[in-house]
Amino acid sequence: MKTLTKEMQAAITPAMALDLLKEGNKRFVNNLKVNRNLLQQANETSDGQHPFAVILSCIDSRTSVELIFDQGLGDVFSVRIAGTIINEDILGSMEFGCKVAGSKIIVVLGxxxxxxxRGACDHVEMGNLTALLSKIQPAVYDEKTETENRHSGNDEFVxxxxxxxxxxxxxxxxERSPILKEMIEAGEIEVIGGIHDITTGAVSFYDDTLMIGSLSFQADVKPHYSHSPSALARAD
Known part of the structure; x- marks a missing residue:
């Protein structure tokens, strides 16, 4: 598997970027990871990197995006924080990854x-964790279908x-990044959400979260604050 170059990155469209991730996850699930020389990739990216994706995921030890999407060194920007929440620093990192470094897709991966x-569902308060979990609390209150046992013991609710x-x-x-919004409207990047099943390893993408071009976001949620072309071949 070749290391991504600037030219290869430029040839990847947002739709192709999503395909690359989907194909990588299929390889992971089927235990058919691509053979890579990681030391060689480290050497080849020492003077510059050209990742095709920015992936926001949880710090959970079972959710390393390079593994579950079968990607190598220099392929993706990995942003990790408990609960897959955002703040100004994470938004700035995403803006760098897309606007400056040329990534074509942002994935929000729960x-x-x-x-x-689970902690947010139980309204846990503990040191600095309190402020972090407060960013997940709106999702707890937005969930209306479970009227009983609204706590971590109810797996379906969680x-x-x-x-x-x-x-x-x-x-x-x-809502919070005019830079990324402008790039989406211009068709330069797309944003999509998904969920990783830690039991099977499979990632399911939420089609109703796909944002590209006209910002066709369909999910019925409130903001926090107010195609399939063939994937780019990177064979040896």
């Missing part, structure tokens, strides 16, 4: 059985909150 989401949290985060990126 996962099943998320400890941070997973519904996780999905809402991902969709809220996607929407909040557009």
């Amino acid at each position: 996962h099943t059985k998320c400890g941070a989401v 997973e519904k909150v996780s999905a809402i949290n991902v969709k809220r985060t996607v929407h909040a990126i557009i």
Whole structure:
């Protein structure tokens, strides 16, 4: 598998970027990872990097995006924080990844059985974790279908909150970053949310969160604050 160059990155469209991630996850699920010389990739990226994707995911030890999407060194920017929430620093990192470094897609990736989401469902307060979990709380309140046992012991409630949290985060990126919103409207990048099943390894993307061109966001969530072309071949 060749290391991404600036020219290869430029040839990838947002739709192709999503295909590359989907294909990589299929390889991961089927235990068919691509053979890479990581040391060679380290050497080849020492003078510059050209990742095709920015992926926001949780710090959970089971959710390394390079592994679950079968990507190598220099392929993706990985932004990790408990609960897959955003703040100014994360938004700035995304703006750098797309506007400056040329990435073509932003993925907001939640996962099943998320400890941070469970903590938010239980309204946990503990040191600095209190402020972090408060950013997930709106998703807890937005979940209306579970009227009983609205706590971490209700697995179905937790997973519904996780999905809402991902969709809220996607929407909040557009609400809070004029730079990324402009790039989406111009068709330069796309943003999409998804969930990683830590049991099977499979990633499911939420089609109703896909934002590209006209910002066709369809998920019925409130903001925090107010195609398939063939994937680019990178064979040896």
